[in-house]
Amino acid sequence: MNMQKSFQHKILKTLLVFFFLSAFSSIYAGEVFEIEGDPGENDLRLLSALNRLTYDRVLSDQNTKGFAFRYVSKWYSPLQIDVLVLGLAKREKMSLIRIESSKKGAEKVFRNFLQEELNKKELTGGLGIYNSPDVSEDAKFQPYRKSYFWSESLALVQPAASVFYNSYKSPVYAGSDRLKGMFGYIVADLLLAGIGYYYATTTMEKNSALESYFLKPTASGNVLDSPGAPVFIGLLILPRLYRMIGGWQDTYTHNRIMEISVSKSF
Structure with missing residues (x-):
């Protein structure tokens, strides 16, 4: 016994x-970028971009972990993402956005997607950086x-x-x-x-x-x-x-x- x-x-x-x-690999992971506007101004835009990426499988989370806003994928979503938004105290009308996921590569992809969606650099629905001249030919693939x-x-x-x-x-x-x-x-x-x-x-x-x-x-x-x-x-x-x-x-x-x-x- x-x-x-x-x-x-x-x-x-x-x-x-x-x-x-x-x-463990996701504990210290995360991609960060800045965007104009305070967190409240970017709330709906960010939620809309995330739902476009995940087919409406992202929602606001009240457990913000000390950030101003937090958006997480729903439990049944196969695409896992956690986005945290914080206002910058020393810089007015600026927000810091942190993207977390289970893979580093996915975090980079989601970061670039949100950057272009929120800054409206591309209107084609894709990411212009894929065709950017500063991306080496060896790094590209079909x-x-x-x-x-x-x-x-x-x-x-x-x-x-x-x-x-x-x-x-x-x-x-x-x-x-x-x-x-x-x-x-x-x-x-x-x-x-x-x-x-x-x-x-x-x-x-x-x-x-x-x-x-x-x-x-x-x-x-x-x-x-x-x-x-x-x-x-x-x-x-x-x-x-x-x-x-x-x-x-x-x-x-x-x-x-x-x-x-x-x-x-x-």
């Missing part, structure tokens, strides 16, 4: 570490859509492979997003599988030499036939389910970015 409780505590700690690592089928299928086989697929030539990922994502899933997959396998082996029946001698039916010795097999399988499935959700969000965000003609390099 004590062994089972100890093992349950280990599983809980492992899961907490896994979800902490998956969210827009193409990602496949939900491949992203979800790879997530079932190996979550890290799904991260690689979604990050390849995608503006959603930038900097170390790909390496951190792949490394995190590989470590979590090995750790959870190891813990599950260990637990399953501790629940297996021991075969005595005497039973084998008298040809009595004995346990197969297969981990999947042990009483702890459901725990082992469940821990294998957990990171895959988690990545399937992340892969769906990454694929949607990439395809939406391609629709508004956004480049990766800013």
Whole structure:
């Protein structure tokens, strides 16, 4: 009994570490830019631009974290964004806008989108910086859509492979997003599988030499036939389910970015 409780505590700690690592990369993330007008003047314009980007899946949040205004994507939105607006005390009629998302690349994309929407530099519905002469030819690529089928299928086989697929030539990922994502899933997959396998082996029946001698039916010795097999399988499935959700969000965000003609390099 004590062994089972100890093992349950280990599983809980492992899961907490896994979800902490998956969210850690966004703690210090964020893209910032300034815009003319105080936060109140830009309120409706900013909300309108965000809803255009997310198809009306953004709302104002009363929990502003000390900022003047805050806009967050709705819980069911595959495109995750958190926008914080603050008035500049030393500069009248100026606002500071901070964009946060789960990927650095996505933050840069959303920053440029909002800059052009709010400053009305482009009226074509896309981002002019994609065709800007100061963007190198090597940094540009032909827009193409990602496949939900491949992203979800790879997530079932190996979550890290799904991260690689979604990050390849995608503006959603930038900097170390790909390496951190792949490394995190590989470590979590090995750790959870190891813990599950260990637990399953501790629940297996021991075969005595005497039973084998008298040809009595004995346990197969297969981990999947042990009483702890459901725990082992469940821990294998957990990171895959988690990545399937992340892969769906990454694929949607990439395809939406391609629709508004956004480049990766800013």
